[in-house]
Amino acid sequence: MATRYGMIPRPIAQLPWRIILFVLAIGGFGLTVLYSAAGGHVFPWALVQGIRFLVFLAAAVMLSRVPERVIAMAAWPAYLALVVMLVLVELIGAVRGGGQRWLDFGFIRLQPSELMKVAIVLATARFYDLLPPNETRRFGAIWPAAILIGIPAALVMKQPDLGTALMICAGGATVMFLAGVPLRLFVGGATALAVAVPLAINYLLHEYQRNRILVFLNPESDPLGTGYHISQSKIAIGSGGLWGKGFLKGTQSHLDYLPEGHTDFALATMMEEWGLIGGLLLILAFFVIVQWGISVAMRAQSRFAKLTAAGLTATIFYYFSINMAMVMGLAPVVGVPLPLISWGGSSVMTFMLCLGILMAIERQNRLIVRF
Known part of the structure; x- marks a missing residue:
C-alpha cells in the first residue's frame, strides 16, 4: 500500500507544487491573453490552448515518474528518430506560413524541430556522460558533439526556421560548455561566427531573414514593410505604459494593427x-522556474542528470528571453514563440517535456538522498 501524507498519495504530495503552481499561473495568464486577442472569445484559440495545456501538463507529471536511467537510454534513439523526421519534413512535410516544418499524421500535425530542442540536450548530455571526464578537453570530445548539433540545425535551417536552429545550437553548446569543453574554443568559435555572419547574411539566409536582420540594425528603414511587425509591437508595448490599458481594452491587437498578436507577438x-x-x-x-531548474541541476548526482537539467533549464531561459528580446526590438525577429503564452501546441509540448524531465531528475535526487 502506498504511503500517504494525510489523504494525499505520496507520489502526488512529492511533486514540486510551488513550480507547478507557477506554471499554472503562466498558462492561465496565457489563456487570458489569447481570449483577449480573439476579442473576448474562447474560440478559436483559448479553449484549444487550454486543453493542450492540461493534457501536456498531465504528461509532464507522468514523465516525472520515469527513472533517470530510462531517460538516459532513450536519449540517442529519440535524437535519431527526430533526425529521420526532419529529413521526412524536407521530403514530404506540410507547408504552412511559408515554411515546410510539419509532419501531418492526420490526427496530429507535429513539428519535429520543436522536439529537437529537448533531444539535442539529452543527446549531448548522454555523449559527455559516457565520455571519461579527462577526455573532455581533447579534440575527440568536441567534433562528435559538434556533428550531433550541426546535423539537426542544418536540417531546420532548410525549412527555413532560423530561430529554432539557433535554439538547437544554443542548447547543445550550453551542454558542451558545462561538460568542460575549454572556453578558448568557444571564444574561437564566436570569433569565427562574427567573421562568418556577413557572409551568411548575404549568401546563406533567405531574403526575408536577411531583411529582418537589416531592419533590426536600422528599425526605421522599412516601417511599412519588413519592419512593420516590430514597429507595431513597440507601439503596443509603449502605449500600455506602467499599468496597461486594461483587460480587453488593447487597440493595436483588436484593430489588427499588430500582426501575429496571438503567436510570436503575444x-x-x-x-x-x-x-x-x-x-x-x-x-x-x-525566472522562478529557471532558478528551480538550476537548483535541480546542482543537486543532481550523476553527470548525465546535471548536464540534462542544466541544458533543459537553459532551453527554457532561451525560449522566453529570445521571444521577449525579439518583441521589444532588442533582437531580430526570428520566430520564437513565448512558451505557455503564444498560441501553438508545439511550444507547450516542448516546455512541458523540459518540465517533466526536470521533475524526474528532482525525484531521482530525493530517492538518492533518502537511501
Whole structure:
C-alpha cells in the first residue's frame, strides 16, 4: 500500500507544487491573453490552448515518474528518430506560413524541430556522460558533439526556421560548455561566427531573414514593410505604459494593427493591456522556474542528470528571453514563440517535456538522498 501524507498519495504530495503552481499561473495568464486577442472569445484559440495545456501538463507529471536511467537510454534513439523526421519534413512535410516544418499524421500535425530542442540536450548530455571526464578537453570530445548539433540545425535551417536552429545550437553548446569543453574554443568559435555572419547574411539566409536582420540594425528603414511587425509591437508595448490599458481594452491587437498578436507577438498584446507591471511579473514567474531548474541541476548526482537539467533549464531561459528580446526590438525577429503564452501546441509540448524531465531528475535526487 502506498504511503500517504494525510489523504494525499505520496507520489502526488512529492511533486514540486510551488513550480507547478507557477506554471499554472503562466498558462492561465496565457489563456487570458489569447481570449483577449480573439476579442473576448474562447474560440478559436483559448479553449484549444487550454486543453493542450492540461493534457501536456498531465504528461509532464507522468514523465516525472520515469527513472533517470530510462531517460538516459532513450536519449540517442529519440535524437535519431527526430533526425529521420526532419529529413521526412524536407521530403514530404506540410507547408504552412511559408515554411515546410510539419509532419501531418492526420490526427496530429507535429513539428519535429520543436522536439529537437529537448533531444539535442539529452543527446549531448548522454555523449559527455559516457565520455571519461579527462577526455573532455581533447579534440575527440568536441567534433562528435559538434556533428550531433550541426546535423539537426542544418536540417531546420532548410525549412527555413532560423530561430529554432539557433535554439538547437544554443542548447547543445550550453551542454558542451558545462561538460568542460575549454572556453578558448568557444571564444574561437564566436570569433569565427562574427567573421562568418556577413557572409551568411548575404549568401546563406533567405531574403526575408536577411531583411529582418537589416531592419533590426536600422528599425526605421522599412516601417511599412519588413519592419512593420516590430514597429507595431513597440507601439503596443509603449502605449500600455506602467499599468496597461486594461483587460480587453488593447487597440493595436483588436484593430489588427499588430500582426501575429496571438503567436510570436503575444507578449505585445499582453503588455498593451497589462503594462510594464504585467510584463515584469511574467518575467519573474519564468525566472522562478529557471532558478528551480538550476537548483535541480546542482543537486543532481550523476553527470548525465546535471548536464540534462542544466541544458533543459537553459532551453527554457532561451525560449522566453529570445521571444521577449525579439518583441521589444532588442533582437531580430526570428520566430520564437513565448512558451505557455503564444498560441501553438508545439511550444507547450516542448516546455512541458523540459518540465517533466526536470521533475524526474528532482525525484531521482530525493530517492538518492533518502537511501
